Amino acid sequence: DAGVIQSPRHEVTEMGQEVTLRCKPISGHDYLFWYRQTMMRGLELLIYFNNNVPIDDSGMPEDRFSAKMPNASFSTLKIQPSEPRDSAVYFCASSFGGSETQYFGPGTRLLVL
Amino acid sequence: EDQVTQSPEALRLQEGESSSLNCSYTVSGLRGLFWYRQDPGKGPEFLFTLYSAGEEKEKERLKATLTKKESFLHITAPKPEDSATYLCAANPSGSARQLTFGSGTQLTVLP
Numbered sequence: 001d002a003g004v005i006q007s008p009r010h011e012v013t014e015m016g017q018e019v020t021l022r023c024k025p026i027s028g029h030d031y032l033f034w035y036r037q038t039m040m041r042g043l044e045l046l047i048y049f050n051n052n053v054p055i056d057d058s059g060m061p062e063d064r065f066s067a068k069m070p071n072a073s074f075s076t077l078k079i080q081p082s083e084p085r086d087s088a089v090y091f092c093a094s095s096f097g098g099s100e101t102q103y104f105g106p107g108t109r110l111l112v113l
Numbered sequence: 114e115d116q117v118t119q120s121p122e123a124l125r126l127q128e129g130e131s132s133s134l135n136c137s138y139t140v141s142g143l144r145g146l147f148w149y150r151q152d153p154g155k156g157p158e159f160l161f162t163l164y165s166a167g168e169e170k171e172k173e174r175l176k177a178t179l180t181k182k183e184s185f186l187h188i189t190a191p192k193p194e195d196s197a198t199y200l201c202a203a204n205p206s207g208s209a210r211q212l213t214f215g216s217g218t219q220l221t222v223l224p
Contacts, residue, residue, distance in 0.1 A: 004156075031210055043157075043200070043214040056211065091156050100145050100204050102212065104156035 002026075004105035006092050012111045018080040021108045023092030024073055033093040033102060034067055034077050043091070049075065082112045115140040115205050119215035126191055126222050134186040134199055134218045142206030146184050148177050149200040151217070157200055191222045 005024040013019055025032045033048040047057040052069045060067070064083070069075040079086055089109050093102040116139045126132055138146065145164050149157035161170045163179040170177050174195065176187045186199055198219045202212040 033210070042216045043202075045211055048210060050210075055209070093156075095210070100210060100212075101147065101159055101162055102210075103159060104149075106156050107154075 004092055004094055004103055006105040006108050008108060009106065010109045012113065013082055014113050015083055016081045018078065019082045019110060021077040021090050023075045023105060025075070025092070025094030026103055027073070029094035029096045030072070031095045031097070032069060032075050035091040035093065037089045037091060046077070084112045086110065087112050115203065115213045117201060117203050117213050117215040119201055119218050121218060122216070123219045124221070126220070128192055128222055128224050129190045131187070131189045131191070133188070134220070136184040136186070136201035136215055137182060138184070138203045140203045140205040140213065144204040144206050146179055147202040147204070147212060148184070148186055149202065151198045151200055188220070193222045193224050196220055196222045
């Protein structure tokens, strides 16, 4: 299996622009997680889905962030409008129902100027 | 509040010099304790899951152990390729699938 796939790997944008990050989970996995990693705060869970349904979005920092999972093989995390403090590495992870083990993608490094 | 604390923040070892990394957790019940390895510019790579006090798991030069308050990652005769950041995470019993991560230990093994 190819593992969790994320795109783009790097994104540089200007403050106020919309940013869309994409994730393809491992085939057969029914849980999908979005994390943000910064030096100051480490790895933080933003939101997670089960069977394409958002279960807990309490980690989403504010209304500028939204996430969707239209089908079992695709999810997006959108930031609109973006701000410099959103600069971080965003990871997607997936797991299947029989295990709590999460498998991470390579991440998207976002820089908002 | 659930909390995971890792120490030390950074560790430099000579090749072959064994040591241990510590992960202390304060959570409302523990469903699982996870160790991950993260290389620069990459996502965390799963290493181990521990479920109950006294449990041990091994993989090559790494051995993870678990007590009721903390977990240790023992590294025996490390090699330069073991250099990475090691993250631990706790899955509290009341949190379904959420993992609470520690801030990591950055390990450097010098040849």
